[in-house]
Amino acid sequence: MSARILLLEDDPAIAQTVAFVLEREGYRLALCGWLHEARACLARAETDLALLDVGLPDGNGLDLCREIRQGPQPALPILMLSARSEESDKVAGLELGADDYLAKPFSPRELVARVRALLRRAQALREAPARPVAGFSIEAGGSRVRYHGELLPLTRRELGLLLRLLEAPQRIHSRDSLLDAVWGQEADSGDRTVDTHIKTLRAKLRLVRPEQDPIRTHRGLGYSLD
CATH class of the missing domain: 3.40.50.2300 (Response regulator)
Structure with missing residues (x-):
C-alpha cells in the first residue's frame, strides 16, 4: 500500500x-x-x-x-x-x-x-537487521525498542541511532557513519548533533537501569554498544 x-x-x-x-x-x-x-x-x-x-x-x-x-x-x-x-x-x-x-x-x-x-x-x-543484545528487544518491525522489558520513548533520531548500534554491537561506529545512516547525506548537521542525541539516548536508558551504560564512547573514534 x-x-x-x-x-x-x-x-x-x-x-x-x-x-x-x-x-x-x-x-x-x-x-x-x-x-x-x-x-x-x-x-x-x-x-x-x-x-x-x-x-x-x-x-x-x-x-x-x-x-x-x-x-x-x-x-x-x-x-x-x-x-x-x-x-x-x-x-x-x-x-x-x-x-x-x-x-x-x-x-x-x-x-x-x-x-x-x-x-x-x-x-x-524498520527493516534493518539487528543482532540480539542483552537487555534489548526490537518490536513492530523496528519502530519500537524495549530495554529490560521497558518500552523506550525514543524520538526518530534516537531510535535510528540505537538500531544502528544494535546492527553491529561492539563495533565502533564513527560519528560520520552514524550521521550518514540516521540523518542522511543531505542533512545539515554535524558531530555535535550525534553527540547530543547519544546523550539523550543514554539518559533514557539510565532511567530504566541507572547502574548500566551500554553505550561506550571511544574518544576521537565514535561509539559502540556493549
Missing part, C-alpha cells in the same frame, strides 16, 4: 500544487489547513510522513512537530515547509525533531525527492 502523507498547509494554491504532485506519484494525502485538523487527523489514522507548514492561522507547525516527537508516533518522518529561510528558523525546526526543512518557494521535483528519501530511510530503519 502506498504511503499516507499528512499535509498541513494553509495556502490553498500551495496545498493544491503539493497534493497534485504527490498524488501523481501514488501517495495518499490527508490535507489539512488548520493545526487542530492536523491533530485530529494524526489521532484518527496511521501516518507515514508529515509535511508541516510553519505559519498557520491557529498556531505554528513547529508546535505540532514537538507534539509528534512526544506522542505515540515519535519516529514519524517530518518535513517542515516554510517561507522563512533564515538559518535560525531552520535550526529551530531541526532541533525540535524535524527530519528535513524546505524553504518556499520550492520545486515540485525537489519536494518529491526529499519525501522519497525520508520514506526510504524510515523503511530502512
